[in-house]
Amino acid sequence: MDFPKSCVLYLRSGKNTPDFLEIEMVLSDENIVHYRVPTMKLETYTRDSIFEKNLLMLLPFYIMRYEKDIHEMSENPEMFQSLLNAYEEIRINLERELSGADKTALYMNLNKLIIKIADYICQNEKTVRKGISEIMGGKVLELESERLERLQKEAEAEAKAIGEARGRAIGEAKGIAIGEAIGEERLSTLLNRLIMDGRSAEIQSVVTNAETRKRLYKEYGILPE
Numbered sequence: 001m002d003f004p005k006s007c008v009l010y011l012r013s014g015k016n017t018p019d020f021l022e023i024e025m026v027l028s029d030e031n032i033v034h035y036r037v038p039t040m041k042l043e044t045y046t047r048d049s050i051f052e053k054n055l056l057m058l059l060p061f062y063i064m065r066y067e068k069d070i071h072e073m074s075e076n077p078e079m080f081q082s083l084l085n086a087y088e089e090i091r092i093n094l095e096r097e098l099s100g101a102d103k104t105a106l107y108m109n110l111n112k113l114i115i116k117i118a119d120y121i122c123q124n125e126k127t128v129r130k131g132i133s134e135i136m137g138g139k140v141l142e143l144e145s146e147r148l149e150r151l152q153k154e155a156e157a158e159a160k161a162i163g164e165a166r167g168r169a170i171g172e173a174k175g176i177a178i179g180e181a182i183g184e185e186r187l188s189t190l191l192n193r194l195i196m197d198g199r200s201a202e203i204q205s206v207v208t209n210a211e212t213r214k215r216l217y218k219e220y221g222i223l224p225e
Helices: 047-052 056-075 077-097 101-121 126-135 144-170 173-196 200-208 210-220
Strands: 008-010 020-026 032-041
Touching: 047 056, 047 077, 056 077, 056 101, 056 126, 077 101, 077 126, 101 126, 144 173, 144 200, 173 200, 173 210, 200 210
Parallel strands: 008 032
Antiparallel strands: 020 032
């Protein structure tokens, strides 16, 4: 039987923190086995080593390296700027490491956790909390799935408005229903084609610009009924 490769992470450590933890296991035949588990000490990992070793799980706790200096940083502009520069570098590296739609959720969740733990560690230092939050994008966090859902809702609302306008021009209640159905079906078809072709970036323009819709309807051969 293979034992898992385990370790123990110390978020805070000192000179008495051991490099290994050891347990003594007494087997059924009374033989004694000593099982050693290495320890990881957060303070020994720099920003560069965290990214080099792909230990991104440590990033939310990076603020703890500065725990004893947080108050001084809030009163010392030079130290505070150095902290902001460190987090700007973290943000840039994190964006590079987790680029791509399939990693968006992990990127956003790590961002939120970094901000949440920094808020806790710096709970008495509003300036530091605000600085880290703004650097990490705390004001504009939005999952890609949430963005697409929002755009889809906006598109549906736009399609409904188009349908209602066409229906009013016909002047009959039946015309409204027909117009809505036609507008929604055409727009829905166009949006699905754009997503399938990897052109999601154009959805915003489709929703807000009639000329863009007309051009893309023609490009995809989506003709009015």
